Amino acid sequence: MSVTTSTPSHTFGRSMLSHWYLDPALTYLNHGTVGAVPKRVLDAQRAITEQIEREPARFLIRELADVKQFVLEGPSRMRAALAPIAEFVRARVDDLAFVDNASTGVNAVLRSFDFAPGDEILVTDHGYGAVTMTAEYVASRTGARVVKVALPYPDTDAARIRDAVIGALGAKTRMLVIDHLTAPSALILPVAEIAAACRARGIATLVDGAHAPGMIDLDLPALGVDFWVGNLHKWAMSPRSCAILWAAPERQKALHPAVISWGYTMGMAAEFDLQGTRDPGPYLAAPEGLAFMRELGLDAMRAYNHSLVWRAATEFTRAWGTSVPAPESMYGSMVTVLLPESFGTTGDAALALKNRLLFEHRIETQVGTIGGRISLRLAAQVYNEWSDFEKLFAALGKK
Ligand SMILES: Cc1ncc(COP(=O)(O)O)c(C=O)c1O
Known part of the structure; x- marks a missing residue:
């Protein structure tokens, strides 16, 4: 898949991973599920715990x-x-x-x-x-x-x-x-x-x-x-x-x-x-x-995440000959796309795909089913960049 747009901020992307404990070998495209706590927030929590214990x-x-x-x-x-x-x-x-x-x-x-x-x-x-x-x-x-x-x-x-x-x-x-x-x-x-x-x-x-x-x-x-x-x-x-x-x-x-x-x-x-x-x-x-979010810049963070995930959703669906289910204004930092039926239609097929992405490709992403179609919930956080989504698209493979 070709890269056709650039991301709005050069400060965001893979280098931001240094603020998290996320395994760099893992492509983490699932911030929405249980979040991921930045190091400095865990440090603050630890300092509070020590204060309590005194x-x-x-x-x-x-x-x-x-x-x-x-x-x-x-x-x-x-x-x-x-x-x-x-x-x-x-x-x-x-x-x-x-x-x-x-x-x-x-x-x-x-x-x-x-x-x-x-x-x-x-x-x-x-x-x-x-x-x-x-x-x-x-x-x-x-x-x-x-x-x-x-x-x-x-x-x-x-x-x-x-x-x-x-x-x-x-x-x-x-x-x-x-x-x-x-x-x-x-x-x-x-x-x-x-x-x-x-x-x-x-x-x-x-x-x-x-x-x-x-x-x-x-x-x-x-x-x-x-x-x-x-x-x-x-x-x-x-x-x-x-x-x-x-x-x-x-x-x-x-x-x-x-x-x-x-x-x-x-x-x-x-x-x-x-x-x-x-x-x-x-x-x-x-x-x-x-x-931490204010330091990153709330507007810049939201704009970066949205544009990255929206770009992934539009490029993926274009490649499949489908479309994103709703207008861009209805999405923030996550967009769910529906996979073509050739990827399967059942909960079992969705689970198999989720497991294949995680265990064979080390990509963590949310896969489910909606209305008899496999759904892929794309999520972007400031530590993600376009290459993460390219990796996901390649791992999905052609059907
Ligand atoms: C829409 C929605 N509501 C509620 C929850 C439950 O959140 P928690 O597990 O933090 O209670 C989730 C968790 O993913 C959610 O996505």
Whole structure:
């Protein structure tokens, strides 16, 4: 395959791998799955751990969280770490909490919500499997029902998706669970427009923004949703385990973490900041991930990642005589392309391809199936460069 465009920044690419522990023998094209933590963020986490261990009880009980039973010395360390994160997503600190991961945030919201028998929870067929399972679990305990709407895909756009989701809202819909950025198809969904329609009908919205922080610019209050969850440990360069949960002020009283502890009924900050004894290192080191991204240049990083992955998607599909499933504006640093049917159509074929890429070619990438086609989720981070995608294309081979 020929190289027809140049990348926008010479500072990004393979040389950036020195900031990560990633094995240089591996072509890592799967930043979206579990992230990859930069060395300096791990260093910050390690420094926090050492600080904790100098006086563990004082740090974890008297300095960490503002909970009535414990006498707080100075400002809460959890709230102090959240402050720059809140600024990053343009939210009030009081409306945010750290959670371990997107799954934990989704569980808190769905398990707290007061569903009644006959209520419907609307999900989409591009929702993350474990999130949909959580909705099903909650439905099975409350007598509610999960309804799944199929998104128009491929050959789609934001307006068609918006209309499909809004068209599926019914008289019994109590909550819509929708992705900000879908896992299988990597689409950025028009959540603000959809949330406005939900609000007008009195339907609550829970947005799964697992992939959004770091990858796309965020203004959480402006979305007009009720609940929003996003991982910092994917694209925001934080240590694992680290995610955020945002809730509209009027929703916070009825929202509780899955783990009830000393902060129970004392408000979102107290309830979420202290959930038994645990390691707060990933949360407290999360601002270092933001600092690293700012140093790289947020706009430059996003532009580089997007242009690299979009170029790969367009050149791959052109070579196969197909097209990218949605317009460029619906993608950030990941684009899912559908392989021609000659590559196979089943989950087994997808797994075989994923294994072949990993074990024979040392390429880590996300392979799945959507609608009877093998899907390849291309992802670009600043340590990737065009030659990584050329290697992937060559390894896929002609069919
Ligand atoms: C869209 C989406 N939601 C939720 C999750 C779950 O994230 P976590 O495993 O960090 O809880 C993922 C993970 O990949 C995801 O892609």
